[in-house]
Structures are given as C-alpha cells and as structure tokens.
Amino acid sequence: MIPRDHPRYTSLVTREHLADYARLGIVSWEGLIAHGRGEAFDYLLGEKTSESARRSAQTAAALLRTASHPVISVNGNTAALAAPLIAHLQKVSGALVEVNLFHRTPDRVRQIESLLQSAGAAVFSGEAERLLPLSHDRAFCRRDGMYAADVVLVPLEDGDRCGVLAAMGKKVIAIDLNPLSRTSNMATLTVVDEVTRALPVIADACSSLTDEECGDLVAKLDNKVFLKEARNEMKARLCHALD
Numbered sequence: 001m002i003p004r005d006h007p008r009y010t011s012l013v014t015r016e017h018l019a020d021y022a023r024l025g026i027v028s029w030e031g032l033i034a035h036g037r038g039e040a041f042d043y044l045l046g047e048k049t050s051e052s053a054r055r056s057a058q059t060a061a062a063l064l065r066t067a068s069h070p071v072i073s074v075n076g077n078t079a080a081l082a083a084p085l086i087a088h089l090q091k092v093s094g095a096l097v098e099v100n101l102f103h104r105t106p107d108r109v110r111q112i113e114s115l116l117q118s119a120g121a122a123v124f125s126g127e128a129e130r131l132l133p134l135s136h137d138r139a140f141c142r143r144d145g146m147y148a149a150d151v152v153l154v155p156l157e158d159g160d161r162c163g164v165l166a167a168m169g170k171k172v173i174a175i176d177l178n179p180l181s182r183t184s185n186m187a188t189l190t191v192v193d194e195v196t197r198a199l200p201v202i203a204d205a206c207s208s209l210t211d212e213e214c215g216d217l218v219a220k221l222d223n224k225v226f227l228k229e230a231r232n233e234m235k236a237r238l239c240h241a242l243d
Contacts, residue, residue, distance in 0.1 A: 011039065014081070021080040026111050028103040031077045034156070041177040042194050044234040052229035053193040054201055060153070060173045060191055061093070061205030062217035067151035067171070070095035071124075075102070078155045078195060079112045083119035085199040092206040095153065096124040098145040102158065104137035132164050155195045159183045175199075179230040189223050192230035 002012045018035055021027040049057075064070045072095045074086060079099075090097050099112045113123045128140040131147045138161045141147050152165055155175035159182025165172050166186055174187035175198045184190040191198045209217070 018077070018080055021076070024111065025108055026115060027076040027080050028108075030103065031075075035077060038156075038177040038194070041179075041234070044237055045177070045192070045194075045230075046237055047194070049193050049197045049201065050230070050233050052226060052233065053191055053198065056189060056191045056226045057193065057198050057201035058205040058209065059189055059217045059221055060198075061202045061209060062214035063151050063171055063173055063189060063221075064093040064095055064153065064202070065206055065209060065211075065214045066218055067095075067149075069149050070151040070153070071146045071149040072097045072153045073100045073146055073155075073157065074098070074112065074116060075100065075156055076108065076112055079115050082155075082196050082199055083116050083121065085196060085203070086116060087120035089199055089203045089206070090121050092203050095151075096145055096149075097121045098124045098142060100138055100141055100146065100157075100161075102136060102138050104140060132161065132168075134160055134164055136160070154183070154187075155199070157183055159186055162186045179227045179234070184227060187223065189221055190227060190230075192226065 002009060006012060018027050018032055022029055022032055070093060072086060072090060074097060086097060097116060099109050101108060113125055116123050124142060124145045126142060128142055130139045131141055131143060132139040146152055149170055151171045153173045154162060157174065162172050162174060162183045163186040166188065171188040174183045174190045175193065175195050176184045176190055177192060177194060178184060179192045
C-alpha cells in the first residue's frame with residue numbers, strides 16, 4: 001500500500017502500474033528502465049509542463065490537423081500509461097492508431113491492441129510487414145498505416161526509427177523528456193514533456209485551433225528552438241538547486 005500523503009505518491013503509483021503491466025507482458029522489462037530515465041529528466045523540468053512544451057504541443061496539434069494521413073504509433077509504455085488519452089487524441093485528430101514495438105511478439109501486439117481498444121481507440125491492425133529499413137522489429141508496420149503516413153506521432157520511441165521515418169520524408173512528432181536524445185534531435189518536432197501531460201494539451205489544441213492558426217504554427221516550426229528552450233529550463237532549475 002502506498003500512502004496518499006507520500007510526497008512521491010503519483011510517481012510511486014505510476015511505477016507500480018507499469019510493473020503490473022510488465023508482469024502481464026504489455027510493458028517490456030526494459031521499458032521500466034526507460035521510464036525511470038524519463039523520470040530523472042522530469043525532475044529537471046519540475047514535473048510540470050513548461051510554456052515551451054505547451055507551445056510545442058500546440059504545434060504538434062497543428063501538424064496532426066494539417067496532415068493528410070496522420071498516424072499515432074503506440075508502444076507498450078504508452079499504452080499502459082495513456083490508453084484513454086490516445087483514444088481521445090485519435091477522436092479529435094482523426095489519426096490512425098498503430099502498435100509498433102521493439103520487443104515484438106504476436107501476443108504482445110494483441111494485448112496492447114486489446115488494451116487500446118478497451119480504452120476506446122480504433123486500432124489499425126492486421127498483417128504487418130517489414131517495410132522500414134531497420135534491422136530490428138520496429139521495421140514491422142502496416143502498408144496503409146505508418147508506412148503511408150505523412151505525419152507520425154511517436155511518443156516514447158527510439159532514435160533509429162525516428163531517423164528512418166524522417167529520412168522517408170515524414171514529419172515526426174516526438175514526445176520525449178530528454179532534449180538530448182537522438183529521438184528529440186531527429187524529430188521534426190519534439191514535445192519535451194511527460195506523455196500523460198503532453199497528450200491532453202495536444203488534444204485540446206486539436207479541438208481549439210483554427211485552420212489559420214495551424215498554418216501559422218507549422219510555418220514557424222523550429223525544433224532547435226524548442227530543444228534549446230527545454231535545455232535552458234533544465235539548466236536554470238539545476239543551477240537554482242545548486243545555489
């Protein structure tokens with residue numbers, strides 16, 4: 001039992017939740033390590049959404065809104081942490097939802113798809129093919145799904161696939177707490193925020209932005225600026241803590 005008055009209550013509950021899903025096979029054991037790494041960077045953000053992250057999330061919404069074939073790619077951690085949020089974002093953005101995994105087994109894919117469907121998402125499933133030029137199992141995707149997408153949202157993903165998707169001419173939106181990661185720096189746009197905070201902001205912006213506002217945000221997109229702002233925010237908090 002985790003007492004509600006524990007200062008790290010939300011964090012500890014989230015860890016227990018992910019551990020439960022790891023025992024079920026939905027989250028890989030390696031995914032628990034990745035979550036812990038993200039938490040460390042979230043400390044440096046003050047565990048809150050910065051103004052810079054809010055603006056990048058609004059730009060992410062603009063990219064989804066202006067896309068002709070947007071896809072939200074989901075892994076085990078994302079499904080375990082945010083399945084209802086993914087379902088809501090799908091509803092307001094019109095994007096396809098497709099499962100893509102590094103530690104891929106048919107049973108894991110089915111479990112994650114079932115979890116997403118139970119939360120209300122319409123999952124684009126069916127036979128996956130090795131279509132991406134990668135030597136690992138993230139290469140598997142659907143021909144009419146991520147392979148055909150013009151914009152791909154990849155929360156909590158790896159740099160290899162992000163770089164490949166970008167090289168294929170796709171606009172890649174990453175949600176990554178680490179502004180130094182390969183994923184953050186290879187993406188078209190990075191939202192440096194925790195996924196359960198970022199997804200609602202993106203969804204709200206999908207519903208509220210006008211077409212003109214979407215066009216302006218896309219035209220002004222400069223990921224290097226967003227990443228620099230995130231690094232500066234972390235640096236400022238760290239320097240303040242050391243004073």
